[in-house]
Amino acid sequence: ASVLAGARLVRPLHALTGAAQRLRDGEEHASVPVSGDDEIGRLASAFNDMSAHRARLEEQRKAMVSDVAHELRTPLSNIRGWLEAAQDGLADPDPAFVSSLLEEAVQLQHIIDDLQDLAAADAGALRLHPEPVRTGELLSQVAAAHQARAETAGVRLKVEGAAPAPELHADPVRLRQAVGNLVSNAVRHTPAGGTVTLRAYGDGSKGVVVIEVEDTGTGIPADDLPYVFDRFWRAEKSRSRRTGGSGLGLAIVRKLTEAHGGTASATSTEGEGSAFTLRLPAAGPVGPDGMTTAP
Known part of the structure; x- marks a missing residue:
């Protein structure tokens, strides 16, 4: 009876240990089977919830990096294009040219300021002066x-x-x-x-x-x-x-x-x-x- 009880206890713990190691090694969503409603089963459910939450956060992080890169690339590409055109003699550095570059730079600054505000809010470091x-x-x-x-x-x-x-x-x-x-x-x-x-x-x-x-x-x-x-x-x-x-x-x-x-x-x-x-x-x-x- 002791051997059977020990085996029933050890098997799910081994599964949890293996899943935790896979999670540590970079597997996006490691989960374990939930076999009952006892303490081990509830621990397995909590682990699965944690693993799923971590996978969602990782997806959001990847999407955030991709979106930030896209947002910054657009004004930077426009600025580079105008400057290369001027360098090649295809565009004159007249007031309209300077205005276009300034507009793109302002757009870029707005994006960076917005990202900075969001980062400060996420970190709880957003200063308010009520x-x-x-x-x-x-x-x-x-x-x-x-x-x-x-x-x-x-x-x-x-x-x-x-x-x-x-x-x-x-x-x-x-x-x-x-x-x-x-x-x-x-x-x-x-x-x-x-x-x-x-x-x-x-x-x-x-x-x-x-x-x-x-x-x-x-x-x-x-x-x-x-x-x-x-x-x-x-x-x-x-x-x-x-x-x-x-x-x-x-x-x-x-x-x-x-x-x-x-x-x-x-x-x-x-x-x-x-x-x-x-x-x-x-x-x-x-x-x-x-x-x-x-x-």
Whole structure:
């Protein structure tokens, strides 16, 4: 009986040891059979879950490296092409030439800055400098910053909200960055004649301040909606980087919102428009009228 019990105990442990060694040696997904619901079986299940999670992380890492290389290659290739053309005498270094190079360099800098922000957020090293922020003023500042781009695209940009606007205790620079990314994304995907609306209000039942950016644009398919905050995600895979952005803006929105203790979500109806919502802790208790009061 002791020998049989020992054999039953040793066999699954040997399988676990072998799987752990294969995992160490680089096998992407090493798993072991789960033979029961005892302690050994639960250990085997936990090991399989860990192995599967590690495989998913490795796939994400490979995809991330590939996407970063692709994003950096595009502006660098353009810069190299222009410079080689100038060197061969095929392009004159006139103001238009310099402007084109500057545009590509700015695009490259934006991608690097976005990646740096995401890396800092992932490492928990994203520095915030919170202070009292009036959401109405913040939305007006963001709208003013994007007004020229909206007018060029033929899109109406407006701010709605009750007065006085609810207050937040947040980093105004980072919060403007998050809302600005949402507005930029909304303007880019709203056809001429459409509208992008910014609004803020307090949710008295949950003690949060809600910031919404709503557009009347092309919308997002239901199958794609769960992935809109993923890095380098694009609904239109074929569109160019210039018209489609770097694919990092919404990922940064989520990270900045989470760094403030809030959440980011999106709803959309294809062909009718989308709404992106940030829910952030209020600076003080939220009254029944939706306004924050002094803590």
